[in-house]
Amino acid sequence: MNHKIDARGLSCPQPVVLARNKMDEVTSGKIEVIVDNQAACDNVTRIAEKNGWAVTIADEGEDTILSLTK
């Protein structure tokens, strides 16, 4: 099952907190995190990779979709 987090309009640490909570909750699978600033993109990527999740990044207009899989 895909989990989605809309972190647009949120500044750090909120995107990281939301992503981290979801990673703790589901422990494996696929999580999509939508962000709209580079800081959130960098921070979520770093925390996800540190926790053993693979991250792929795709731009969609002004937003960025981070796909976290484990």
Next chain:
Amino acid sequence: MVHFFATRKGIVFTGLIIGIFAALLQVLGNPANMGICVACFLRDITGALGLHRADVVQYLRPEICGFVIGALISALLAGEFRPRGGSSPLMRFMLGVFAMIGALVFLGCPWRAILRLAGGDLNAVIGLAGLTTGIYIGVQFIKSGYNLGRSQKTYTASGLILPGLAAVLFILLLVKPELKTGALFLSVKGPGAMAAPVFISLAAGLVIGMLAQKTRFCTMGSIRDVILVRDFHLFSGVLALFIGAVIINLALKQVHPGFAAQPVTHTDHLWNFLGMMLSGLAFALAGGCPGRQLFMSGEGDCDAAIFVFGMIFGAAIAHNFAAASSPKGVGQLGPLLVIIGLVFCLVIGFFMRKKL
């Protein structure tokens, strides 16, 4: 591809540059252990505009202008200039007010606390302990759902207001208008009269602004991330700032360990601790240290800009209402305003929760 500035090396490089530049700016004229202090420098700007009357701390610090404009340039070059705002602006203003009051009771922002320690000022240890305590409390609120809500995209013109103001302030410094009112107010003695050459200060500010925008350098964030997610990325940058400043200070014999008679400080441990605790809590609730708020303002973040205006207002209150400390000790109303600030932050941390 992970760009250099998002890596550990990138943040360490940025921290080192800030530490080295700050220590060198002291040699070139900035006050001792105050090569760069975002709170003090915003306070000096507040005074230069005549918004407070403490005539020893009035100067239009070019470093601050450089921070904002450097961040703007860097953001524009990378396509990261995103005008946005509307995330609890008035609350951010108030957090800026109390963050500044706390910093002026301690006599320094987190940047200066680190630089003070790098110069041997052991009172900074008390301040950093207070800062960490404040951030720890803020993290507990964040964990339990505190947030200021989402921002919205806004007009480019809005995002350019603070960078525009930074440019105007710098031009004012160059023109030095002499009005009948006494403006522009520039100190002739005290810390406000101690300054590195204008264009060197501006250049240092621009370089730091560009690097810090790219790396998201944040002193508050460095401690918050360690507590919140056990992430030492930003912390390594702040540690590098300290090491960079220590190396230059040792080389130039600018290290004088001790508590007493340190430059532009006092030794009231309780209020050093509580002042910085208030600042740390306010920065944590607002999502960035004063430097980071300036850099985000350069990226078009109007909420960060509002926080900066709050800090300017806080500096005016702190000095006009005898809350700011001086080397003689804590100001008359300093303790009262710190307690009011702590109560304010605890209340909003407790009540401003909503599911995102």
